[in-house]
Each structure stands twice: as structure tokens, then as C-alpha cells.
Amino acid sequence: xxxxxxxxxxxxxxxxxxxxxxxxxxxxxxxxxxxxxxxxxxxxxxxxxxxxxxxxxxxxxxxxxxxxxxxxxxxxxxxxxxxxxxxxxxxxxxxxxxxxxxxxxxxxxxxxxxxxxxxxxxxxxxxxxxxxxxxxxxxxxxxxxxxxxxxxxxxxxxxxxxxxxxxxxxxxxxxxxxxxxxxxxxxxxxxxxxxxxxxxxxxxxxxxxxxxxxxxxxxxxxxxxxxxxxxxxxxxxxxxxxxxxxxxxxxxxxxxxxxxxxxxxxxxxxxxxxxxxxxxxxxxxxxxxxxxxxxxxxxxxxxxxxxxxxxxxxxxxxxxxxxxxxxxxxxxxxxxxx
Numbered sequence: 232x233x234x235x236x237x238x239x240x241x242x243x244x245x246x247x248x249x250x251x252x253x254x255x256x257x258x259x260x261x262x263x264x265x266x267x268x269x270x271x272x273x274x275x276x277x278x279x280x281x282x283x284x285x286x287x288x289x290x291x292x293x294x295x296x297x298x299x300x301x302x303x304x305x306x307x308x309x310x311x312x313x314x315x316x317x318x319x320x321x322x323x324x325x326x327x328x329x330x331x332x333x334x335x336x337x338x339x340x341x342x343x344x345x346x347x348x349x350x351x352x353x354x355x356x357x358x359x360x361x362x363x364x365x366x367x368x369x370x371x372x373x374x375x376x377x378x379x380x381x382x383x384x385x386x387x388x389x390x391x392x393x394x395x396x397x398x399x400x401x402x403x404x405x406x407x408x409x410x411x412x413x414x415x416x417x418x419x420x421x422x423x424x425x426x427x428x429x430x431x432x433x434x435x436x437x438x439x440x441x442x443x444x445x446x447x448x449x450x451x452x453x454x455x456x457x458x459x460x461x462x463x464x465x466x467x468x469x470x471x472x473x474x475x476x477x478x479x480x481x482x483x484x485x486x487x488x489x490x491x492x493x494x495x496x497x498x499x500x501x502x503x504x505x506x507x508x509x510x511x512x513x514x515x516x517x518x519x520x521x522x523x524x525x526x527x528x529x530x531x532x533x534x535x536x537x538x539x540x541x542x543x544x545x546x547x548x549x550x551x552x553x554x555x556x557x558x559x560x561x562x563x564x565x566x567x568x569x
Contacts, residue, residue, distance in 0.1 A: 260480030261307035267478040273465040280311040291323040305400035306479045310458035318444035331408035333463040341454035348451030362434030371395040378430040385425030391491045406466035417488040418473040
């Protein structure tokens with residue numbers, strides 16, 4: 232079990248069967264989708280992968296992908312399929328930097344990952360320095376993200392509490408602004424577990440955006456298909472992201488996903504309520520306690536967390552000294568079993 236987040240799975244078999252099918256399209260939806268994205272003033276880069284690697288904004292065409300092929304995409308037209316370690320790259324990415332950003336795309340794993348590394352969906356890196364890396368966990372349980380600090384990873388759990396399915400198209404949007412990071416799959420916000428936050432303020436000044444792989448050690452590559460990759464200079468809202476999905480002809484997908492998300496949330500709330508009632512009814516909650524005074528060497532064992540900003544907190548020791556300032560991902564995460 233993921234001990235940081237209770238995963239309350241719901242076996243909504245009928246809905247799951249509907250979600251795992253092929254693209255849910257409306258006639259002419261690719262052009263409607265493209266028109267909506269281009270109407271957003273903050274759009275900085277847009278690779279449609281409709282039988283080419285052209286940037287629809289005319290600034291930074293993608294290159295590479297010598298072994299790539301084009302297949303039927305999730306929004307009419309074509310999508311690009313990449314083989315392991317044969318990524319597509321965009322080298323001129325200075326215009327994609329800013330204090331706010333959104334990455335938006337469709338992706339599909341064409342085959343299960345091999346090896347022990349997490350396969351990459353999209354990354355922006357320079358050698359071993361990263362601005363961001365987004366991938367799929369090797370066991371397909373969730374997505375995974377890191378920013379400039381390679382010691383801190385964030386797990387992106389799907390809003391349906393379901394694993395990633397091989398052969399199924401997903402719509403993914405990740406926003407970064409004001410120290411905040413949010414992720415949306417098929418139009419609904421995901422649950423994030425981990426300390427890696429925004430990718431807009433730090434990272435290499437000059438970097439290359441890669442699709443399907445990265446130069447950073449410790450990450451893998453898989454057979455993956457991508458389509459309609461877009462970069463914005465603002466953080467899109469969930470409402471705006473859902474409008475894009477509707478323009479793509481995915482209204483049915485959006486509705487079905489929403490039904491599963493509602494059921495997951497209802498089950499989670501019910502379990503929380505039962506746990507709360509059990510705590511409130513426990514006599515130990517209101518039983519009088521015994522004072523305990525710590526002195527001498529025992530004070531060295533005390534670390535009291537009093538708050539903080541960013542991804543960390545300020546910890547005071549037993550002498551009321553601010554001994555640890557755990558902030559801005561300047562720490563390494565370690566998961567401890569329950």
C-alpha cells in the first residue's frame with residue numbers, strides 16, 4: 232500500500248471498460264482542438280505531430296526520432312510513436328521559460344516498460360541538469376515528476392486511483408506557478424505525493440526539451456506515442472483544461488472520468504468519516520494525561536515542526552533553537568514503512 236496516500240480503489244468495471252477503449256472522437260475535432268489552443272495568448276510552443284515535427288508557432292521545430300512512426304492520433308489526424316532511446320528533441324527552448332507555465336499533451340504507452348527505470352514522457356534538461364522530467368512509474372501505478380533537485384520525486388496519482396493502462400490514450404496537463412505544481416489527467420486534478428514543486432524559477436538557463444527520453448541518468452525510455460504537445464506561459468485552470476478536452480471531442484471520456492472520480496472521493500470521505508468517529512469515541516482522547524518534563528540530554532532528541540514555506544518546514548530543537556530549515560527542496564526524501 233502507498234503509505235503516504237490511502238489508495239481507495241473502486242472497481243467500477245463498467246466505467247473502466249468504457250474508459251479503456253479507443254479514442255472518443257467527434258468529427259473534425261482535431262481542428263477545433265487546435266483552434267482553441269491557438270486562441271490562448273500564452274501559447275509559446277505547439278507540436279501537433281500530424282505527419283511532421285513542425286512547431287505550429289513557427290519558432291522551434293522538433294528534430295530526431297529517426298525510428299519514429301505516425302499512427303492514428305487521439306484527436307483525429309496523426310500522432311507520433313517513439314521507440315526506446317530514440318527521442319524527439321526541441322533545442323531552442325528559451326522562449327518556453329517563465330514564472331508560470333503549463334505543459335499539455337496526449338500520451339499512450341504502446342508497450343509495458345522494461346528494466347527498472349521510469350520511462351520518460353517529456354523533459355527539459357541540459358546534460359545532467361533538469362528543469363523538469365515527467366514520466367511513468369515503471370510499475371505503471373502512477374506518473375512521476377522531478378524538477379531541479381534529483382533527490383526529490385513527486386508521485387502523480389491518477390484522479391481515478393487507477394494505474395496507467397498500456398495502449399490507452401491519456402490527456403495530461405501539468406501547471407507550474409507561484410511555487411505551486413498541479414497535474415491533471417483527463418481533465419481532473421491528480422493527487423501529488425512528494426516534495427518536488429514548481430519548475431519555473433530554477434533549472435538550467437539553456438536546455439533542450441525531449442519527448443520519450445532524457446539525458447539525465449536514472450531515467451528510462453519506452454515505446455510511447457505522443458500528440459498535440461503544447462507549452463504555455465501561464466498556469467491553466469482545470470476549467471480551461473476541461474474546455475480543451477471538450478474541443479478534442481472527448482466529452483464522453485470527461486464525463487466517465489468524472490463519475491469515477493466522484494465515486495473515489497465519496498469512498499475516501501466515507502472512510503475518513505469512519506476513522507474520525509472511531510477517534511472521537513476512543514476514551515483515550517479525553518482521558519487526563521501525566522505531565523512529562525524533558526531535561527538535559529533528552530532535549531537533543533526533540534525536533535518540533537512549527538511551519539514553513541515551500542516544500543519544507545522549520546524545526547526547533549529542545550532548546551527552542553531553529554535547528555533545521557527544511558525549505559525549497561534542499562533535502563533528500565526517505566520513505567519510512569508504517
